[in-house]
Amino acid sequence: MSEQTAMGGNGALVRVEGVEKVFHRGSEDIHVLRDLHLTVPAGEFLALMGPSGSGKSTLLNLIGGLDRPTNGTVQVAGERVDTLSDRRLAAWRARHIGFVFQLYNLLPVLTAERNVELPLLLTHLSKAERRQHVETALAVVGLSERARHFPRQLSGGEQQRVGIARGIVTDPTLLLCDEPTGDLDRKAGDGILDLLQALNREHGKTIIMVTHDPHASARASRTVYLNKGQLSQEPVT
Amino acid sequence: MSYLFLVWSNLKRKKLRSLLTLLSIVVAFVLFGYLSAIKQALTGGIDIAGADRLIVRDKVSIIRFLPESYKARMERIPGVALVVHQTWFGGIYQDPKNFFMQTPVDPEEFLAMFPEFILPPEQKQAWLKTRTGAIVGRKTAERFGWKIGDKIPIQSTIWAQKNGNRVWDFDLVGIFDGANKNTDTTPFFCRYDYFEEARQQWGKGQVSWYTIRVKDPAQAAEIAKKVDAEFENSSAETKTEPEGAFVQGWVSQVGDIALITASILGAVFFTILLVTGNTMSQSVRERTGELGVLKAIGFTNGQVLALVLLESCLLALAGGVLGLGLAWLATSRGDPTGSMLPLFYLPHRDLLLGLGFSLALGVVTGVFPALQAMRLRVADALRRM
Numbered sequence: 001m002s003e004q005t006a007m008g009g010n011g012a013l014v015r016v017e018g019v020e021k022v023f024h025r026g027s028e029d030i031h032v033l034r035d036l037h038l039t040v041p042a043g044e045f046l047a048l049m050g051p052s053g054s055g056k057s058t059l060l061n062l063i064g065g066l067d068r069p070t071n072g073t074v075q076v077a078g079e080r081v082d083t084l085s086d087r088r089l090a091a092w093r094a095r096h097i098g099f100v101f102q103l104y105n106l107l108p109v110l111t112a113e114r115n116v117e118l119p120l121l122l123t124h125l126s127k128a129e130r131r132q133h134v135e136t137a138l139a140v141v142g143l144s145e146r147a148r149h150f151p152r153q154l155s156g157g158e159q160q161r162v163g164i165a166r167g168i169v170t171d172p173t174l175l176l177c178d179e180p181t182g183d184l185d186r187k188a189g190d191g192i193l194d195l196l197q198a199l200n201r202e203h204g205k206t207i208i209m210v211t212h213d214p215h216a217s218a219r220a221s222r223t224v225y226l227n228k229g230q231l232s233q234e235p236v237t
Numbered sequence: 238m239s240y241l242f243l244v245w246s247n248l249k250r251k252k253l254r255s256l257l258t259l260l261s262i263v264v265a266f267v268l269f270g271y272l273s274a275i276k277q278a279l280t281g282g283i284d285i286a287g288a289d290r291l292i293v294r295d296k297v298s299i300i301r302f303l304p305e306s307y308k309a310r311m312e313r314i315p316g317v318a319l320v321v322h323q324t325w326f327g328g329i330y331q332d333p334k335n336f337f338m339q340t341p342v343d344p345e346e347f348l349a350m351f352p353e354f355i356l357p358p359e360q361k362q363a364w365l366k367t368r369t370g371a372i373v374g375r376k377t378a379e380r381f382g383w384k385i386g387d388k389i390p391i392q393s394t395i396w397a398q399k400n401g402n403r404v405w406d407f408d409l410v411g412i413f414d415g416a417n418k419n420t421d422t423t424p425f426f427c428r429y430d431y432f433e434e435a436r437q438q439w440g441k442g443q444v445s446w447y448t449i450r451v452k453d454p455a456q457a458a459e460i461a462k463k464v465d466a467e468f469e470n471s472s473a474e475t476k477t478e479p480e481g482a483f484v485q486g487w488v489s490q491v492g493d494i495a496l497i498t499a500s501i502l503g504a505v506f507f508t509i510l511l512v513t514g515n516t517m518s519q520s521v522r523e524r525t526g527e528l529g530v531l532k533a534i535g536f537t538n539g540q541v542l543a544l545v546l547l548e549s550c551l552l553a554l555a556g557g558v559l560g561l562g563l564a565w566l567a568t569s570r571g572d573p574t575g576s577m578l579p580l581f582y583l584p585h586r587d588l589l590l591g592l593g594f595s596l597a598l599g600v601v602t603g604v605f606p607a608l609q610a611m612r613l614r615v616a617d618a619l620r621r622m
Contacts, residue, residue: 005305058616061615064533066615066616066619067614067615067616078268080531086537086538087537087538087539090532090535090536090538091535091537092535093535094534094535094536096533097535097536099533099534100315101530101619105526105527105530105619107246107527107530108250109246109247109249109250110243111245114242114246117534118531118534119534121240122535128254143608166534203489206432
């Protein structure tokens with residue numbers, strides 16, 4: 001059992017204990033994560049770094065309830081995510097998790113405001129209330145004037161801002177960002193990182209960001225490193 | 238934004254593909270509607286045929302005559318309530334294309350036998366008082382712009398008057414309506430006594446067929462046998478059958494209408510199934526990543542399944558409604574042949590059936606892509622974005 005753990009402060013929002021993830025590809029078993037322990041306190045901006053194939057996105061998926069560990073437990077906001085049924089997991093994600101993807105993953109047939117509104121369809125908010133939440137989220141990311149534009153009419157940076165607005169519109173417990181600046185140039189990327197930092201410092205959002213860019217991880221309050229499925233506090237040389 | 242808007246937005250994703258699929262569905266349902274109207278025109282008479290009415294014709298062929306004297310003998314058969322005869326006039330009004338049926342009848346008994354022909358009492362009285370009087374159905378009256386009081390000349394291809402003249406002049410004294418939509422209001426009826434008295438010797442005292450009303454419909458088959466037995470071994474043997482069977486016999490000469498229409502529609506709908514199913518499958522395959530995003534956001538498997546199913550149903554229903562609507566418009570103008578299909582219209586039950594089919598089409602074509610979408614693993618789907 002690995003003794004590498006990454007501990008933060010008190011009041012853990014995320015607690016990953018003894019997690020293993022094995023993918024079966026035909027007759028081959030691929031061990032992506034091995035006996036992994038991670039604790040993320042509420043209000044932290046955590047960067048998760050590591051080379052390609054180290055299991056960063058896999059770990060993010062486990063924390064976000066998009067996948068289940070082969071062994072071990074994943075607890076987020078007091079809930080054992082690894083034991084929830086698919087249906088309850090979907091409801092849990094809708095309430096607690098906001099996702100920001102590397103390639104934005106906006107629906108091209110919907111305008112910016114409609115994309116941002118998507119998670120709110122799963123709530124009991126009225127149309128007027130949904131509209132208000134959308135306006136607030138777009139204002140936070142500085143895109144109020146582009147609300148009626150389709151993704152194809154927006155730059156990469158603007159699309160990612162819309163993605164962030166969609167991720168925060170339900171005021172989730174946790175924001176998970178998978179390489180949010182991976183597809184952007186330095187300037188646009190910096191803008192996104194500024195935004196994420198503001199969400200963390202000014203709005204108290206807990207953020208876990210996967211990145212392979214040291215420039216991006218420097219914006220986080222803490223960085224952990226993943227290599228061959230195991231965590232460390234030091235970068236891999 | 239409602240789920241419906243999300244579905245509608247997805248349909249607009251590939252506008253040309255959606256439009257072509259929609260058009261193919263529209264065409265299928267226009268065909269469905271039009272064939273339903275044709276089927277109704279050919280078989281509608283069977284539905285309204287009286288359960289208590291029998292048709293008596295010559296056993297060999299309906300174009301052979303029966304003696305008028307058979308009437309009294311039929312009336313004496315137990316269980317027979319009323320007997321009327323009709324004779325095929327074979328007339329032409331101005332142009333052979335202007336076809337409508339004409340038969341001389343005994344007015345009082347005829348109207349009693351066929352209560353579905355609704356004639357105002359004063360017009361009935363006028364007919365009884367006028368030997369050269371005739372009544373016509375509203376459809377034919379409107380077709381030619383006839384009004385009561387008009388003189389209607391009809392040239393018979395069969396019957397000449399004693400003076401050799403084949404053109405018969407009638408005084409229009411009544412216009413009848415049908416009791417329901419299935420009643421044929423194209424025929425023309427004149428008085429038999431005028432016809433019999435005025436026609437040449439050839440064919441005198443002969444009629445084309447009889448209609449019998451039985452007192453108890455449950456005994457119709459038995460009475461039919463008695464009628465035929467009455468005239469067995471005579472010079473004009475009879476064939477007696479229920480009115481519905483008689484009409485069915487005419488229709489069957491065209492072919493098995495139900496089978497023909499079902500075969501055509503079956504082939505068409507099968508093709509549409511493949512086209513629409515392919516469209517939906519393609520649409521889901523292209524959106525694997527997006528469906529993964531929806532699931533990541535919190536849409537349940539059931540909600541994703543419902544979205545895809547709703548999309549296919551919306552497409553199919555839109556096509557069905559448009560197609561049936563166009564068919565309705567096309568058939569509402571009435572008989573496209575002018576006179577050969579007087580009961581040509583699209584029945585409400587077939588409209589509802591068509592709507593049901595379009596919904597079923599949506600479900601069948603959408604269920605497999607919807608299940609595919611439902612079963613998508615989120616992490617795998619997101620990788621395909």
